[in-house]
Amino acid sequence: MSELIQLLEDKGLELNPEKNSILSDSSIKTQVIPLIHQRVLSVKGPDTEKFLQGQLTCDVAEVFSRGSALGAHCNIKGHMLSLFRLLKAGEEEVLLRMSQDIFDSAANNLKKYIVFSKAEASEVSDEISGLGITGPGAEALVEQFFGRAPSEDNGILPLSNGLVVRVPGNRFEIWMATAELCELLSKLPDEVSIGSTDAWVLSEIEAGIPDLREATQEAFIPQMTNFQALDGVSFKKGCYTGQEIVTRLQHRGQLKKPMYLIEVGGDKKPMAGDVITSPDKPNAGQVVISAPINGGRYKALAVIVKTLAEKGDLLLNGSEVELTDLPYELDPKLFEPK
Incomplete structure (x- = not known):
């Protein structure tokens, strides 16, 4: 991530003191936004799918089939400890990208349960960085960069050094090795600008996609954040932490x-x-x-x-x-x- 931060500062962009938010805004509608407010956890090994399927609200088998999904890790009372986007990075690897301020506790909570699995969880935020692409020219820009774009929400385009995922709202996220991502940023056409972190968060809000912050950890059951409408909860898969509460609300409770x-x-x-x-x-x-x-x-x-x-x-x-x-x-x- 430090290489990306250096590039942004060299381009004259204003960052907050913690260097995890871009403050400089742009009036150009199609924007590329470095996702420096996110950190990335890699879960990798032969038991990755089995382990995550037993912990998270979403259908991890579907993630391995389609490429991506929103998911949450709940406590035993069904309240969300963490919320993230899952990204299939390989046959035995999933990336969990999440808000930087919940990362440490989210990673520690997952690592408590991974001990007996043939999988490892480790932070890869220094090696892998993300770009959000939003605006009327988003899809055309992805096609210009990579030849084609994922055609459906939560679908991915695998790359030799990363992936592209289509997310709701006709937007895209690119996750790849930081050095290659920096090269991509240096090739932006004139009709595209680097946008602010707030601009990306606004695009998430307008798409109705929730996120967790430290102040709201364990505050919400998934359905309270409309997670079921975003395919962030599966009611057909097997057991996971907090499932009894989440399923009871869906079938026998009242939201x-x-x-x-x-x-x-x-x-x-x-x-x-x-x-x-x-x-x-x-x-x-x-x-x-x-x-x-x-x-x-x-x-x-x-x-x-x-x-x-x-x-x-x-x-x-x-x-x-x-x-x-x-x-x-x-x-x-x-x-x-x-």
């Missing part, structure tokens, strides 16, 4: 707090874990992730009590909350008492 896409104004950016209030309940909801849009306004994903969301009159840091449409629909049966 009372789903995730919404919201807009809000204010003097400061909403942070993960910030509380949403209503006249009827001081803790009506909680911010998942947020990003600025313009004019002192922000978009965010937030888990909110459904009855209070429908009633309206919600506040976040003293500002009125506006509900907007998600890019997918939730099964209404989840909200029915059983």
Whole structure:
């Protein structure tokens, strides 16, 4: 990652003091965004699929077939300890890319269970780096770089030194050896610019894709972040940690707090874990992730009590909350008492 950071600084881009976020923004619509806010865990060995299948919410066999999926690692009560995108990197290797601020605890939690498996988990963030590509020219740029692009969400294009994955919202992620990624960044056409970390997070928000931060670890059951609508949970696979709670909610429970896409104004950016209030309940909801849009306004994903969301009159840091449409629909049966 240090080679990539050096390149970004050489290009005159402004980074935060921790050097894990690009602050410089761009008005050009098609953007390439180094994913320096993510870290990568490699799980590799003959038992990789078996081990991850017994720990994660998603169908890992499908990951090995299609190439990628969202997944979560839960505690025994079904609350998410970590959330990541799985990427098939080889016949016996999966990469888990996740928010840098939950990486250490997420990796340690997985390593507790890998001891008796023929697989190893190790960080590869220094060797492998990522680029997000978003905007109207995203697919054309991928085709220009690699000859073709994955045709379906969660599909990958394997490369000799990495992979390309198509993610919801007509966007792409490229993960490859850092040196080769830096070479790619030096070949950007004039109609493409390097964008900010907030721009990528905003594209995730607009696609309705949740993420975890340290402040929200163990705060949500997967369905509270609409994970079932994103194929992040399989209800057909075998046992995994927390499965009983997650499955019971799906088939015999009632989801009372789903995730919404919201807009809000204010003097400061909403942070993960910030509380949403209503006249009827001081803790009506909680911010998942947020990003600025313009004019002192922000978009965010937030888990909110459904009855209070429908009633309206919600506040976040003293500002009125506006509900907007998600890019997918939730099964209404989840909200029915059983």
